[in-house]
Amino acid sequence: MRDHIGQIPAHAAQMFQDREALVFEDRSFTFNDLNTLIEKTAGALHSLGIGEGDVVTLYASNSWEWIVSYFAIARIGAVINPVNTMLTPPEIEFVVKDCGARAIITSADKAAGIIGVKNSTNVASIISFGDAPAGTVSFDNLISRSMPTPPMVDIAPSALSTIGYTSGTTGHPKGAMQSHKAVIFNGAMTSQLHMRSRDDVVVSALPCPHVYANVLMMGMMMFGTKLILHKSFDPALVLQDIAAHKATIFDGVPTMYMFMLNSPAFAEADLSSLKRCYVGGQTMPVATMEAVEKGFKVPLYELWGMTEIAGLGSTHPLYGKNKHGSIGCAIPYCELRIADVDNASKTMPRGEVGELMVFGPIVMMGYFGDEEKTRETLEPDGWLHTGDLGTMDEDGCVFIVDRKKDMILTGGYNVYPAEIERVLAAHPGVALAAVGKQPNEMKGEIAKAYVVLKEGVACTEQDLMDFCRKSLAAYKCPRKVQFVEDVPKTSTGKIMRRELHTLDTDLNR
Structure with missing residues (x-):
């Protein structure tokens, strides 16, 4: 594996060269194309005075520019702050102020509403995709300048790569800090368990800032998987692209499958290229999973993850028993256990309910600027409280039964x-x-x-x-x-x- 996220695009270009990597709307990109764009964007960001350790907020809908910007931020050693596009300007202001972001990369539809953020935060530049409104910097103009890209930074795998905000129980979101190793490791192990490779074509409408979408993006870059990215979820368009691109995998949340099954386009959809599907984001009833498998005519595998672990914590291996109703077993090199809700050091017997806890290289470094919440969530020995209640069977498979908190x-x-x-x-x-x-x-x-x-x-x-x-x-x-x-x-x-x-x-x- 690479030491840090910024090294991945160049390595992908070397490995996969002119193979098709990404398709977004009417544009297609090879691995060489993506690396060239990432290098240009990295040079542009560097020319604005953004460098190693600076935080850059990424606030935009799915697009090829989002993916390029993500890796460009890491390429210059800056810290990625991917945020949900559904957040309002006041919520964005809180996030960028909390993490001390130096710049915001956004889209034209979002830019106008957040220009005032510069007046109350450390944000010096707002970079906009598309038709940049007044007060912002045009992304297209920036990369067209072809500014020199700085030398590859030397960053330790344990260094901070990402601050991903998750809603806070105190009324404000918390920034989960992830190392480069955690993000890369999660993407690598997810692809290993699912056997995702250069032979696979994945269709996804998952939001890029979400950790589930992040592991798909990492799978594209590290294993050569072709990604067909949608700006937003439209069941008819997704079904159309599965057929058009002969997709082998579809990833989604339960509601996506429900909308697809209920779509008028489903009856005529050609899903013959699919080999398997995955579902995460929330547990799916067994009856619904069976309906999906019957309709799609492929296995449906459930997975589970959270922001605090940079992606997946558990799933089912492709060549293993697929237990419907279970989120599967721990990803390689990590551990899951069911702890007594009143005594985290005590592990519950198999089959008994307790809190799901996670240990391993995917666990976050802590919450940015919030030592109290970090201590509440991370045990001194490194075990992470997930807040989910569940049971574990004799095979190590976990079944979620409820949430410990009121989320x-x-x-x-x-x-x-x-x-x-x-x-x-x-x-x-x-x-x-x-x-x-x-x-x-x-x-x-x-x-x-x-x-x-x-x-x-x-x-x-x-x-x-x-x-x-x-x-x-x-x-x-x-x-x-x-x-x-x-x-x-x-x-x-x-x-x-x-x-x-x-x-x-x-x-x-």
């Missing part, structure tokens, strides 16, 4: 009640707000807010939903609001979120 998993995205409560509490008519989760057939779970209004105040459900949309990404906003007199609390006044459902008055849960 809401909606459409593959993590949503934390405290973050929504923080926004609702800022509404002038809200006296108290508590957020719980409800099951949802399409998204897995949705957020529901229980609100106590200030005396004499009139407010509607739509008023509060609109208020949340101003400060929160769409996937974080509550899908339902119920007005209540009070909420369940402990004797110390702490809201008992798991008891909120007892207040429900809506019959169509």
